[in-house]
Amino acid sequence: MSADWIDEIAWNAEGLAPAVAQDASSGEVLMLAWMNRESLARTLDTGEAVYWSRSRNALWKKGETSGHVQRVREIRIDCDADAIVLKVESVGGVACHTGRRRCFFRKLEGQGGKARWVETDPVVEPGTKHG
Amino acid sequence: MSADWIDEIAWNAEGLAPAVAQDASSGEVLMLAWMNRESLARTLDTGEAVYWSRSRNALWKKGETSGHVQRVREIRIDCDADAIVLKVESVGGVACHTGRRRCFFRKLEGQGGKARWVETDPVVEPGTKHG
Numbered sequence: 001m002s003a004d005w006i007d008e009i010a011w012n013a014e015g016l017a018p019a020v021a022q023d024a025s026s027g028e029v030l031m032l033a034w035m036n037r038e039s040l041a042r043t044l045d046t047g048e049a050v051y052w053s054r055s056r057n058a059l060w061k062k063g064e065t066s067g068h069v070q071r072v073r074e075i076r077i078d079c080d081a082d083a084i085v086l087k088v089e090s091v092g093g094v095a096c097h098t099g100r101r102r103c104f105f106r107k108l109e110g111q112g113g114k115a116r117w118v119e120t121d122p123v124v125e126p127g128t129k130h131g
Numbered sequence: 132m133s134a135d136w137i138d139e140i141a142w143n144a145e146g147l148a149p150a151v152a153q154d155a156s157s158g159e160v161l162m163l164a165w166m167n168r169e170s171l172a173r174t175l176d177t178g179e180a181v182y183w184s185r186s187r188n189a190l191w192k193k194g195e196t197s198g199h200v201q202r203v204r205e206i207r208i209d210c211d212a213d214a215i216v217l218k219v220e221s222v223g224g225v226a227c228h229t230g231r232r233r234c235f236f237r238k239l240e241g242q243g244g245k246a247r248w249v250e251t252d253p254v255v256e257p258g259t260k261h262g
Contacts, residue, residue: 044239104216
């Protein structure tokens, strides 16, 4: 976990950085999760996305239970080195635990006090579970 | 700041949520910044991205000094309602304070201990400053 390239990341006080998973083909932003040093090292080693689950306080190999692994095509960091982008192939075409293509399936419509979040994406695989 | 749609967001302990700005035309992920309630409300009202600067502890109207405003085409939230995606038109084609198109201009190359971050994007506007 002490490789130079990992140390160049400005991990936050909890040792985490936000990681955006983007579909390598469509460019669609699929999800935002968190990584720590070990999850990023494993992601590079295995070529499949491994995140850090803040709710379970544990490494979270994406797709471990659902089969919806993310094959990583590219890993990027930003100017401040405190955010990560993964370009991934989203196996099965489902990144969200709700069974949708992406977690960002709600869009803001309207203005001011009348704005509301509207679901735009269908569930493509009912009964999908986290992981 | 008490609109229902704002209250539906799971703001973190500091009252913030990560916001990913994505180029509406190219699909490129430009930057990751942070928003609070007021910055998101102003973003919707004005149609241009307003973030929260954690370093300056202040609202940060993107492009206020540089002119590189982000015209917001779409606002999305994820399944957990704790992350935001903005699809934007990046005015001037520069989103990064380094004068690059995007903040994610470094890509990981190589494997294991020999991996390193490599700059892939040219500076298109030298002397650009934050804002």
